[in-house]
Amino acid sequence: MMLKEIREQVYEANMDLPQYGLVVFTWGNASQVDQEKGLFVIKPSGVSYEDLSPENMVVCDLEGRVVEGDLNPSSDTPTHAFLYRTWDDIGGIVHTHSNQAVSWAQAGRSIPCYGTTQADYFYGEVPCMRGLTEKEIEEDYELNTGKVIVEGFEGIDSAGSIDHRAHPGCLVRNHGPFSWGKDVHEAVYHAVVIEEVAKMALHTEQLCMAVGKDYAKSLAPQYLLDKHFSRKHGPKAYYGQA
Numbered sequence: 750m751m752l753k754e755i756r757e758q759v760y761e762a763n764m765d766l767p768q769y770g771l772v773v774f775t776w777g778n779a780s781q782v783d784q785e786k787g788l789f790v791i792k793p794s795g796v797s798y799e800d801l802s803p804e805n806m807v808v809c810d811l812e813g814r815v816v817e818g819d820l821n822p823s824s825d826t827p828t829h830a831f832l833y834r835t836w837d838d839i840g841g842i843v844h845t846h847s848n849q850a851v852s853w854a855q856a857g858r859s860i861p862c863y864g865t866t867q868a869d870y871f872y873g874e875v876p877c878m879r880g881l882t883e884k885e886i887e888e889d890y891e892l893n894t895g896k897v898i899v900e901g902f903e904g905i906d907s908a909g910s911i912d913h914r915a916h917p918g919c920l921v922r923n924h925g926p927f928s929w930g931k932d933v934h935e936a937v938y939h940a941v942v943i944e945e946v947a948k949m950a951l952h953t954e955q956l957c958m959a960v961g962k963d964y965a966k967s968l969a970p971q972y973l974l975d976k977h978f979s980r981k982h983g984p985k986a987y988y989g990q991a
Contacts (some may be wrong), residue, residue: 751808751817752790755781758772759790760803762933766845767798769941777845778823781933782833784840787811789833793820793947823890831895832929836913841933846925850976853877854920860946862969863953866975867946872915880922894921915978918943959967 750756752864762779766772775798780791790806806816813830815822820825823829829842860875862868867875878901885893898921902913917939918928928939957964981988 750804752783752786752788753803755783755790756803756808759792759806759933760801762841762843762937763792763801764798765934765937766843766940767978769937769944771845771847771916771940771944772798774940777842777843777847778825778829779843779851779933779937780823780826780829781841782811784833784837787852788816790828791822791829793818794823796820807844812939815978817921825893825894827889828895828898828927831892832898832927835895835899835943836929838914839929839936840931841936842927842929843933843936844925844927845940845944847940847944847947849945850875850920850926850943852951854925854949855923857922859920860943860945860950861965863950863964863967864969864975865973865977867942868969869981870939870942871946872912872978873974875915875926876916877920877922880924880985894924897921897980898927916984927962 757780759779762890766777775795776791780789782789786811788808790808793805793807805820807820807822808816809822809826811830811834813826825844832842859877862873878897881897898919902911917930919928919973920926928936928943930936930939953967954964955969959972979985
């Protein structure tokens with residue numbers, strides 16, 4: 750059996766998604782890549798979480814073609830494959846339809862950074878990418894979803910690029926959240942973060958509107974964002990144990 754250790758990790762990560770309340774039914778998937786081998790492991794399509802096992806995870810190449818496995822891979826496999834081909838510094842990807850994050854995606858809004866919880870993991874907002882065009886959906890929906898994500902981070906038709914390493918996840922408009930990390934477990938972690946900050950941001954805006962306050966004035970100041978992000982990331986990081 751190929752990639753036995755990664756199969757185990759991907760299975761565990763997929764099982765974490767319902768445990769953290771990020772998915773219901775079969776609404777989510779997680780994967781992890783071995784860039785040296787040019788292969789990744791992903792959840793099979795439409796299989797309930799109770800029926801998953803390390804053995805029925807599917808191995809694909811970086812074009813999304815099945816290399817080993819008896820089941821069809823996740824329908825989002827082309828999205829994962831494109832992100833792995835484009836960003837060889839990520840090791841795991843998670844996609845969910847978690848309630849709070851999807852609400853922001855359906856509104857077509859990035860999640861603003863109102864406080865330190867978000868600043869610890871995202872250097873600013875959780876960006877919301879544009880929706881796909883009718884042509885993009887008809888031609889190659891899942892592949893074009895990946896392309897829209899990369900386009901948003903490269904800053905096409907915008908003021909500038911966004912670093913996907915400093916923003917380890919995003920929303921796709923009218924769809925939902927995607928997250929990534931050094932491995933699949935970190936990608937799950939970031940998926941949880943996105944769901945929690947989505948909830949906090951919504952409550953922040955509701956409270957501000959209830960008291961007649963402009964919620965834009967509640968955004969975390971840049972110096973606070975800089976401090977909280979840099980204490981966990983980069984050369985000045987000091988959070989946690991050596």
